Amino acid sequence: MLPTLDDIRQARDAIQGSALRTPLVRLNISDAPAEIFLKLENLQPIGSFKIRGAANAIAHMSPEQLARGVVTASAGNMAQGAAWRARELGIPCTVIAPETAPATKITAIERLGGRVIKVPFERWWQTFQERSFPGVDASFIHAFDDPYVMSGNGTIALEVVDDLPDVDAIVIPWGGGGLTCGIAAAMRALKPDCRVFAAEVAGAAPLAASLAAGSPQVVDYQPSFVDGIGSKTVFPQMFERARALIDGSLVAGVDEVAVAVRLIAERNRVIAEGAGACPVACALSGKAGGGKIVCIVSGGNIDLHKLCAIFGQQPGQQSSGAKP
Amino acid sequence: MIPALTLDEIRAARQQLGDRIVTTPVHEWEGSLRAEMLGPQTRVFLKLELLQRTGTFKARGALLNMLRLTPDELARGVTAISAGNHAVAVAYAAKALGIHAKVVMIKTANALRVELCRKYGAEIEFAENAHIGFERVKQVEAEEGRAFIHPFEGLRTALGTATLGLEFCEQVEPLDAVIVPIGGGGLCAGVASAVKLSWPDCAVYGVEPTGADSMKRSLAAGEPRSIERVATIADSLGAPYAAPITFELCRRNVDDVVLVSDDELREAMRLMLREIKLAVEPAGASAMAALVGPLREKLRGHRVGLIVCGSNIDAASYAKLIQ
Numbered sequence: 001m002l003p004t005l006d007d008i009r010q011a012r013d014a015i016q017g018s019a020l021r022t023p024l025v026r027l028n029i030s031d032a033p034a035e036i037f038l039k040l041e042n043l044q045p046i047g048s049f050k051i052r053g054a055a056n057a058i059a060h061m062s063p064e065q066l067a068r069g070v071v072t073a074s075a076g077n078m079a080q081g082a083a084w085r086a087r088e089l090g091i092p093c094t095v096i097a098p099e100t101a102p103a104t105k106i107t108a109i110e111r112l113g114g115r116v117i118k119v120p121f122e123r124w125w126q127t128f129q130e131r132s133f134p135g136v137d138a139s140f141i142h143a144f145d146d147p148y149v150m151s152g153n154g155t156i157a158l159e160v161v162d163d164l165p166d167v168d169a170i171v172i173p174w175g176g177g178g179l180t181c182g183i184a185a186a187m188r189a190l191k192p193d194c195r196v197f198a199a200e201v202a203g204a205a206p207l208a209a210s211l212a213a214g215s216p217q218v219v220d221y222q223p224s225f226v227d228g229i230g231s232k233t234v235f236p237q238m239f240e241r242a243r244a245l246i247d248g249s250l251v252a253g254v255d256e257v258a259v260a261v262r263l264i265a266e267r268n269r270v271i272a273e274g275a276g277a278c279p280v281a282c283a284l285s286g287k288a289g290g291g292k293i294v295c296i297v298s299g300g301n302i303d304l305h306k307l308c309a310i311f312g313q314q315p316g317q318q319s320s321g322a323k324p
Numbered sequence: 325m326i327p328a329l330t331l332d333e334i335r336a337a338r339q340q341l342g343d344r345i346v347t348t349p350v351h352e353w354e355g356s357l358r359a360e361m362l363g364p365q366t367r368v369f370l371k372l373e374l375l376q377r378t379g380t381f382k383a384r385g386a387l388l389n390m391l392r393l394t395p396d397e398l399a400r401g402v403t404a405i406s407a408g409n410h411a412v413a414v415a416y417a418a419k420a421l422g423i424h425a426k427v428v429m430i431k432t433a434n435a436l437r438v439e440l441c442r443k444y445g446a447e448i449e450f451a452e453n454a455h456i457g458f459e460r461v462k463q464v465e466a467e468e469g470r471a472f473i474h475p476f477e478g479l480r481t482a483l484g485t486a487t488l489g490l491e492f493c494e495q496v497e498p499l500d501a502v503i504v505p506i507g508g509g510g511l512c513a514g515v516a517s518a519v520k521l522s523w524p525d526c527a528v529y530g531v532e533p534t535g536a537d538s539m540k541r542s543l544a545a546g547e548p549r550s551i552e553r554v555a556t557i558a559d560s561l562g563a564p565y566a567a568p569i570t571f572e573l574c575r576r577n578v579d580d581v582v583l584v585s586d587d588e589l590r591e592a593m594r595l596m597l598r599e600i601k602l603a604v605e606p607a608g609a610s611a612m613a614a615l616v617g618p619l620r621e622k623l624r625g626h627r628v629g630l631i632v633c634g635s636n637i638d639a640a641s642y643a644k645l646i647q
Contacts (some may be wrong), residue, residue: 023349025375030443042601045354084356111356262639265603266436269374269635272601300601304594304646311643 002241003147003182005189008154011056015152018055018085020044022156024163024294028267033286034293037167038268039160042276042300046080046108048228049156049179049298050143054081056152057141058089066091071138073097073127076105077228077299078143083114094136098124102227104303128176128235144178145235153182160294161190168291171279173298174198174207174249175229177238183296184245197288198242198249199279199295201257204230208249210239224254225306226274228299250288252281258310260284264297265311273302326572327479329486329517338487340391344420345384345487348375350495355599361616365625368615369499370600370632371492374608378440380560380634381511382413382475385484389473390417392480398423403470405461406430407454407559408437409636410475415446417473426470428461430454434559434605436638454564476508477567485514492629493522500626501527503611503619505633506539506581508563509570515631516577530574530581531614533558533589533606539574540581542566557586557645560607560634584613592616594646596632605637606645 003011022043027036041049058070069092072082079095086093093114097106098121109116117133127133131140142149156179160167170187172180177198184196198207203222210217216239221232234242242249252260260277263284264270272280279295282288338345353368362368373381390402401424404414411427418425425446429438430453441448451457465472474481492502492515502519504512509530516528532540535555542549550565566574584592589606592613596602611630615623637645 020352020354023351023372023375028377028379043351047355047601108356265642266637266639267379269379269603269608270601271597271603304597307597308643308647311639 001147002185003151003154005186007147007151008158008186011148011151012155012158014059015052015055015155018088019052021159024160025268027280029263032284034283034288034290036280036283037164037292037294038264038280038297039156039294040270041156041296041298042270042272046084047299047301048077048080049153050077050081051084052155053149053152053178054078054141055085057146057148058085060148061139065139069093069138070141071096071133071136072141072143073124074143075101075227077301079109079114080105080112082141083109083112087113092138094138096124096127096133102303105301108301144176145238146178149178150182150185153179154186156296157183157186157190164292164294166292167191167194167294169195169197169288169293170296171197171199171250171282171288171293172296173229173275173278174200175275176235177242179296179298181238181241181245184242188245195289196246197282198246199282200249200251201226201230201274201278202251202253205249205251206232206234207239207242208251210234211243211249224274225310226254226257226278228273228275228301229278250282252278252285256281256285261310271300271302271307272297273299275299326569328576329483329514331490331521333483334486334490334518337388337483338490341384341387341487344377344387346375346377347491348373350492351600353600357595357599362620363624366623367627368630369496369628370630371488372632373488374602374604374632374635376634378412378416379636380409380413381485381488382410382634383416384487385481385510386410386413386473387417387420388484389478389480390421390423393471397471400469400471401425402473403427403461403464404473404475405457406475407562408433409560409634411446412437412440412444412636414473415441415444418446419444426464428457428464430457434637434641437636440636476510476563477570479569481510482514482517482570482573485511486518489515489518490522493519496629498523499526499629501529501623502629502631503529503531503614504631505561505607505610506530506532507561507607509539509566509574511631511633512578513570513573517573520577527579528577529614529619530578531610532581532583533561533610534583534585536562537583538563538566540583542571543575543581558589558606558610560605561610582614582618584610584617588613588617590645597646602632603642604632604635605642608632608635
């Protein structure tokens with residue numbers, strides 16, 4: 001089920017006070033194929049858009065559900081969103097994380113008072129399907145396949161259209177698909193002729209492959225520094241939603257994403273993590289077409305040493321993303 | 325007698341700048357470290373002037389100066405001397421008004437700033453150091469009849485930066501304190517004036533690097549002073565002297581000037597990266613450095629405003645500073 005415009009407007013009211021209304025700024029370059037704008041979700045208190053979905057999901061829980069506390073499965077950003085809101089409400093938050101999750105993200109969750117349970121990647125993935133974890137009696141927040149989470153994410157679209165009514169295209173990082181579907185659902189209702197694209201990174205782009213094949217596909221997954229998005233497959237229900245809503249999935253190279261991270265820092269003085277810079281890399285390549293393009297800079301949570309490795313190199317020299 | 329700025333003048337200046345200047349957003353620092361470092365009651369509002377066109381507040385003063393030139397002066401073009409940010413601002417303002425700019429940049433100016441100047445179409449000359457640069461720009465002014473746009477001194481410059489201060493005061497509920505970076509003091513002169521006009525009870529703190537403390541020394545002496553040597557990683561705050569108008573406006577409106585070390589600047593840069601996702605040069609982190617450093621206990625539990633004055637730094641230099 002997709003959120004309606006009413007759901008999304010209600011979400012906007014529900015998350016006010018928890019999530020910020022983030023600025024929309026122009027990417028300060030003159031030689032791009034389009035007029036590129038950045039929706040700075042990296043400026044949210046936890047450094048990512050996930051606070052919107054988490055806050056909306058929690059806002060719709062009953063007192064009994066809240067009393068049990070919350071549990072989520074996440075490699076980092078959703079966990080921080082849930083832990084942030086749980087801490088504000090004084091309820092416990094448990095996070096099921098993959099063993100591969102970056103240390104800084106785990107530390108950040110723990111600093112917010114979240115309890116982290118690390119599990120092998122396959123076990124972690126299974127949690128998304130089962131929507132619970134053995135031994136943890138708490139209300140599950142699904143990181144993407146949840147109507148309230150998608151409605152919360154969709155509030156971004158309301159702000160974009162308020163700030164830039166003549167937007168021609170929106171490019172959205174595709175992780176689990178909750179951000180893409182939330183925003184796309186709102187855009188289809190608000191401005192049906194606006195092009196909506198997902199953005200993926202090469203080596204971890206199952207949506208593009210699935211759209212091409214017409215059914216969910218499994219790809220040969222190559223990890224890179226772009227750790228906030230990308231996996232080996234798509235959730236069938238998210239794929240079906242996306243297929244009906246979006247104009248396609250654009251794929252940027254890992255090197256192109258690194259160049260975009262640099263460019264955003266130099267020209268707009270903000271830090272985007274790989275996932276957040278991926279839409280910008282796509283827009284810069286011309287794949288999203290011309291006109292006024294809004295790129296959703298979904299987050300800015302990147303390890304200092306990875307960032308410095310990218311910054312220390314000249315554009316184009318970023319070899320394998322796994323190296324920094 | 326140096327006149328005080330008035331709210332009417334500042335509003336008129338803002339109107340004159342029009343949409344060549346953007347109203348930069350205010351952002352509240354809500355990250356988890358804020359409560360740990362400053363206590364849960366402390367609220368911190370950042371005026372994100374680094375999102376200004378050109379990446380620096382200097383666009384306001386440069387543009388206002390040029391808008392108030394006569395047609396004759398405009399036709400002869402402008403000149404400026406700068407370690408970078410002011411040059412970028414002058415280049416932008418000249419382009420916006422369709423006039424010619426010749427800027428003298430210190431040889432060590434950050435590569436990104438030089439590139440931005442070029443993109444805005446300015447003619448660039450390089451000088452070995454600030455001293456030689458100032459000589460050269462005086463020569464250009466005299467020989468070519470160009471209007472010299474000072475990097476920090478003058479009432480128009482202060483009026484330009486006052487538009488930033490007034491904007492901030494209109495964007496947030498009254499604050500208890502505002503912290504403003506000081507290089508030459510042009511930013512602080514205008515912002516402090518606007519803040520005191522809007523909120524007479526709000527404290528205004530200036531912040532300088534320990535290695536470039538010309539304003540603190542001048543205020544202590546009661547008159548503008550020079551310093552012999554500038555030594556700081558904050559290249560945008562490295563003015564070697566305080567000038568009369570700027571000094572006087574700061575003297576009247578600034579409650580105190582605090583100093584931060586290079587290490588404190590680096591730590592504040594890392595904090596702003598981690599907590600607020602801003603990639604700022606040292607000057608842009610100086611107000612934060614003052615808040616979590618020398619002003620931490622004094623401002624605990626208060627509503628504090630920080631001016632994030634700007635940032636133009638290439639990624640490699642930035643990485644070196646925060647590593």
